[in-house]
Amino acid sequence: MEICPYLEETFKILGRSWNGLLINYLSRCDDRAAHFSDIKRDLKSITPRALSLKLGELAEWDLVEKKVITTTPLSIKYVLTDKGYALSQAMIPIEQWAQNNLELAEEVNSH
Known part of the structure; x- marks a missing residue:
């Protein structure tokens, strides 16, 4: 049996540190x-260095766009693209599964 190459590529994105959390956060x-x-x-x-690198990675996959807002002072926002938003929506059932099936450390639950 062969693994779906599209799923494999998706997990190359989501399997990297912070990527899934950043997509979820921006959504x-x-x-x-x-x-x-x-x-x-x-x-x-x-x-800050890891955040900068991760936002750059997500931009390369066209999941996040860096928008420069020409105000004074200059402002930069990171925007989830439609493609990134679609991925965030696909992650909702995984989030629901995790809430129903995983135990978190007490420290995390108290926040």
């Missing part, structure tokens, strides 16, 4: 967009 933001500093604030354990 929950207003306008599916957030500033770098907001993402860093809310995903506390990611380093």
